[in-house]
Amino acid sequence: MVQPQRRALHPRNAVIAGVLLLIGVVGAFWVPIYARSAPKLGDFPFFYWFQLIWMPVVMVLCYLSYLLLRTPRSQRPDDSVPVESGPIEPGEAR
Amino acid sequence: MNHVNAVSLTMVIILFVVVTGVGFAAARWRRAEEMMHLDEWGLGGRGFGTFITWFLLGGDLYTAYTFIAVPALVYGTGAAGFYALSYTIMVFPIVLVFAPRLWSIARVHGYVTPADFVKGRYGSRGLSVAVALTGILATMPYIALQLVGIQAVLIVLGVGGSGSNGFVRDLPLLIAFVVLAAYTYLAGLRAPAMIAFVKDTLVYVMVIVAVLYIPTRLGGWSHIFSTASTHLAATNPKTKKPFGSLIVMPAGYWAYATLALGSALALFMYPHSITGVFAAKRRDVIRRNMALLPLYSLVLGFIALLGYMALATPAVRAGVKAAGGNTQLSVPLLFENMFPSWFAGIGYSAIVIGALVPASIMSIAAANLFTRNIYRDIFAPGASPRTQTRVAQFVSLIVKAGALVFVFALSKQFSINLQLLGGVWILQTFPAIVAGLYTRWFHRWALLIGWAAAMIYGTIQVYRQPLPGVLGSHWGASSAPVFGHVMYIAIAAFVLNVVIAAVLTVVFRLLHLPEGTDETLPHQYSADPEFVARKPAVAATAAGGSPGPPPAS
Numbered sequence: 268m269v270q271p272q273r274r275a276l277h278p279r280n281a282v283i284a285g286v287l288l289l290i291g292v293v294g295a296f297w298v299p300i301y302a303r304s305a306p307k308l309g310d311f312p313f314f315y316w317f318q319l320i321w322m323p324v325v326m327v328l329c330y331l332s333y334l335l336l337r338t339p340r341s342q343r344p345d346d347s348v349p350v351e352s353g354p355i356e357p358g359e360a361r
Numbered sequence: 362m363n364h365v366n367a368v369s370l371t372m373v374i375i376l377f378v379v380v381t382g383v384g385f386a387a388a389r390w391r392r393a394e395e396m397m398h399l400d401e402w403g404l405g406g407r408g409f410g411t412f413i414t415w416f417l418l419g420g421d422l423y424t425a426y427t428f429i430a431v432p433a434l435v436y437g438t439g440a441a442g443f444y445a446l447s448y449t450i451m452v453f454p455i456v457l458v459f460a461p462r463l464w465s466i467a468r469v470h471g472y473v474t475p476a477d478f479v480k481g482r483y484g485s486r487g488l489s490v491a492v493a494l495t496g497i498l499a500t501m502p503y504i505a506l507q508l509v510g511i512q513a514v515l516i517v518l519g520v521g522g523s524g525s526n527g528f529v530r531d532l533p534l535l536i537a538f539v540v541l542a543a544y545t546y547l548a549g550l551r552a553p554a555m556i557a558f559v560k561d562t563l564v565y566v567m568v569i570v571a572v573l574y575i576p577t578r579l580g581g582w583s584h585i586f587s588t589a590s591t592h593l594a595a596t597n598p599k600t601k602k603p604f605g606s607l608i609v610m611p612a613g614y615w616a617y618a619t620l621a622l623g624s625a626l627a628l629f630m631y632p633h634s635i636t637g638v639f640a641a642k643r644r645d646v647i648r649r650n651m652a653l654l655p656l657y658s659l660v661l662g663f664i665a666l667l668g669y670m671a672l673a674t675p676a677v678r679a680g681v682k683a684a685g686g687n688t689q690l691s692v693p694l695l696f697e698n699m700f701p702s703w704f705a706g707i708g709y710s711a712i713v714i715g716a717l718v719p720a721s722i723m724s725i726a727a728a729n730l731f732t733r734n735i736y737r738d739i740f741a742p743g744a745s746p747r748t749q750t751r752v753a754q755f756v757s758l759i760v761k762a763g764a765l766v767f768v769f770a771l772s773k774q775f776s777i778n779l780q781l782l783g784g785v786w787i788l789q790t791f792p793a794i795v796a797g798l799y800t801r802w803f804h805r806w807a808l809l810i811g812w813a814a815a816m817i818y819g820t821i822q823v824y825r826q827p828l829p830g831v832l833g834s835h836w837g838a839s840s841a842p843v844f845g846h847v848m849y850i851a852i853a854a855f856v857l858n859v860v861i862a863a864v865l866t867v868v869f870r871l872l873h874l875p876e877g878t879d880e881t882l883p884h885q886y887s888a889d890p891e892f893v894a895r896k897p898a899v900a901a902t903a904a905g906g907s908p909g910p911p912p913a914s
Binding site: 285288289291292294295296297298299302303304309310311312314315318319321322323325326328329330332333336337 | 440443446447448449450451453454455457458461581582583585586607608609610611614617618621622645648649651652653655656658659662663666
C-alpha cells in the first residue's frame with residue numbers, strides 16, 4: 268500500500284469518508300428530526316441544543332474524513348509546476 | 362437613540378483607526394518581488410497556510426449577515442431564522458468533498474477565478490463570461506448587506522441614519538467605505554487577511570461575554586426563551602398571523618431545509634469564498650480548514666440567539682419600534698442596553714470590522730472576475746499581468762459603488778434577503794463548476810442555456826414576492842410556493858437548471874454539436890504542486906501556470 272512517491276488512497280477510505288460526511292449533512296437537512304421542544308437540555312429546547320451539539324459532531328466527522336482522505340505530499344519544492352502526481356483519488360475521480 | 366454616546370463612539374473610532382493602519386501596513390506583509398500581478402494583489406501570493414486561511418475564510422463567511430441579518434430575522438420570526446445555523450453545519454462537509462479538486466486544478470493551471478476554470482474545462486468563453494457576470498452580480502447585494510450592517514451600528518451610535526440631510530446622514534458610512542476602498546486598492550487580499558485577525562479577536566470576545574453575561578441580566582435562558590415565545594406568538598398587524606414561533610412548524614420544514622441547503626451549496630460558489638480557497642498554500646490546508654471552520658458556525662449559533670435576548674429586552678423592543686420596526690438594530694440596541702459604553706463600543710467595532718473585511722474580499726474577488734474573464738478575455742487578450750492588476754484595482758472601486766445602489770434600492774426590513782438574493786443567482790453556476798470538477802459529460806451550451814433559464818426564472822420569482830403585508834411591493838422575500846411547498850427559490854431554479862442542462866446535453870450529443878477543448882487532465886484534479894512565485898521577467902504568461910525559478914518560500 269505504501270508507494271515510494273505517495274501513498275495511494277484506499278477506495279474504502281473514500282467511501283467511509285463519504286458516508287461520514289453524508290451523516291453530517293442529513294442530520295442538519297432533515298428538519299423533522301429536531302423540530303421539537305422536548306427533551307430540553309437545561310433551559311434550551313431540543314431544537315436549539317441539538318443543532319448546537321450537531322455542529323461539533325460535524326467537526327469531528329469532517330476531521331475524520333480529512334484523516335481518511337489525506338494524501339501526504341511527496342514532491343520536492345524544486346519540481347516544476349505541472350507535476351505528475353500519483354494515482355487519482357478513487358471516489359473523487361470521474 | 363438620537364444622542365451620541367461619546368465613549369462608545371470613541372472606542373469605535375480608535376479601533377477603526379487601528380484596523381485602517383493594519384490595512385495599509387498589509388501592503389508590506391510577505392511582500393513579493395513583483396506585486397503587480399493578480400496572484401499577489403488578488404490572491405495574496407497563493408501562500409496562506411492553515412492558520413491564515415482559517416481567519417481569511419472565517420472573515421469571509423461570517424459577516425454582517427451573521428451579526429446583523431441573522432439575529433434580525435430571529436428577532437422578527439423566531440426559529441425560522443435558525444436555518445442559518447443549519448446552513449453553516451451543512452456547508453463544510455459538502456465543500457470538503459469538492460474544494461480540494463478545485464484548488465488543485467486552479468494551482469496547476471494558474472486559475473485566479475472560478476470562471477477561469479470553466480473556460481479551461483469547457484473551452485467556452487460564453488460559459489465563462491456567464492459565470493463571471495453571475496459572480497459579480499451576486500456579490501453586489503452581499504456587499505450591500507455589509508453596508509446595511511455598518512449603517513445599523515451607526516444609527517444606534519447616533520451618528521447616522523437619523524439626520525434630516527441625506528448626505529450628512531450617510532457621511533460616516535461613506536467615510537468608512539472610502540477608507541475600505543483605499544486599503545483594498547493598495548494592499549489587495551493581504552489587507553483583509555491581516556485585519557481578519559483583529560476582527561475575529563473582537564468577535565470572539567464579544568460573543569463569549571454576551572452569551573455568558575446578558576442572560577444573567579435577563580433572568581436566565583428560561584426567561585429569554587419564554588419571553589421570546591410570547592412575543593413571537595403575538596399577531597403581526599400587517600399579516601394578521603403570528604410573527605413566528607420558537608420551534609419550526611411542519612409547514613415551514615421545506616423552507617427551512619431548502620434555505621439551509623441552498624445557502625450551503627451557494628456559499629463556495631461565491632467568488633470571494635473561492636478566492637479564499639485559491640489563496641491557500643497547499644491542498645491539505647483546504648480539508649483541514651473544513652474541519653476547523655465549524656467553530657465559526659458555533660459562534661453563529663450563539664449570535665443568532667442574541668436575537669432572542671433582544672426580544673426579551675423591553676428597551677430594545679421600544680428602540681426597534683421607534684426606528685420604524687427596523688429589526689437590524691436589535692443587536693446593536695441590545696449592546697447599548699446591556700453593556701457599559703466602552704464594551705458596547707467594542708461590540709459595535711466587531712460588527713463594523715466584521716462587515717469591512719468581507720466587503721473588501723468580495724470586491725477583490727469580483728474585480729478579479731471582471732479583469733480575467735471579461736476585460737482580458739473579451740476586450741484585451743494581450744493584457745499584461747501589470748495591466749490586469751491595475752484594472753482589477755480600479756474595478757474593486759466600481760463594485761463597491763454598485764453595492765451602494767442595492768443599499769438604496771432594496772428594502773432593508775430583512776437585510777437577509779440581500780444575501781438570499783445573491784444566493785439565488787450564484788447557485789446557478791454550481792452545475793458548470795462542480796459538475797465540471799468531476800465530469801465533462803454536460804455539454805457546454807446545455808449548461809449555458811440551463812444557467813440562463815434558471816437566472817431568469819429565479820430573478821422573476823424573487824421580484825414577484827411582496828414584502829409581508831405590503832401589496833404590490835417587490836423583492837420582498839426569497840422563498841415562494843413551488844408545487845405546494847414554500848421553498849427557497851434558489852433550489853427551485855437550481856433543479857430547473859440541472860434538468861435543462863441534462864436534457865439538452867443528450868440532445869446536443871445526438872446532434873454532434875462541437876464539444877470544445879478541455880485543457881485539463883484527470884490527474885491534475887488531485888495534484889498538489891508548490892506555488893512558484895513569478896519573477897517580473899517571466900510574468901507574461903496569463904493562464905498557463907508558467908514554471909519559474911525555484912520558489913522563495
